[in-house]
Amino acid sequence: MDALKQMILKQGKVLDENILKVDSFLTHQIDPKLMDKIGRHVANTYKNKGVTKIVTIESSGIAPAAFIGLHMDLPVVFARKQKSLTMNSELLMSEVYSFTKQVTNTIAISNKYLQEGDNVLVVDDFLANGQAALGLIELCKQAGASIEAISIVIEKSFQEGRKLLEDKGYKVDSLARVGSLKNNQIQFID
């Protein structure tokens, strides 16, 4: 997606060869016009596919997911991260380990908002090692919901996430694929 790639080149900062900082438009400050374009683009890709719900994870997945939901006229649910969830029969829960942050989060969605018969478009801001997406997939499985695809704003293609998800049979669809951050340079693939 061209507008996104241009924004990444203009405002993205390479922190080291593994981390791309995009906090001026995606992960801290949000550019609503860009999010709107993202929403329109993804909605166009998935119209007529029978998607019933957009599912993401707090916090930085929420902005793109909300605009995708707006343009698809679908509800958006975000998994919450909680350090110590008490047992609650209404919650679907999963553990997500972050290699980047080296913490494990329990993530949860109420069974009111994700149900059997739902066909889900999973959305996230970044795809790195795929653990957040796997956690969301696990919540969908627990609910008995199916998954249409995993829609990612920025994929770091030099990390394992895409392969992990594709090997499990899921369709991964990324709006920008970063092939390398070496030498302080952002290189896209495709």
Ligand code: G4P
């Ligand atoms: P994974 O889910 O694909 O395995 O990724 P990983 O655990 O490595 O990522 C953990 C967190 O770091 C995620 O945010 C993810 O969005 C973010 N992240 C990963 N790589 C990058 C990067 O290159 N740049 C930026 N800006 N963020 C990155 P989170 O901690 O789950 O949540 P939140 O920050 O959205 O609240």
Ligand code: NA
């Ligand atoms: Na993030």
Ligand code: NA
């Ligand atoms: Na995220």
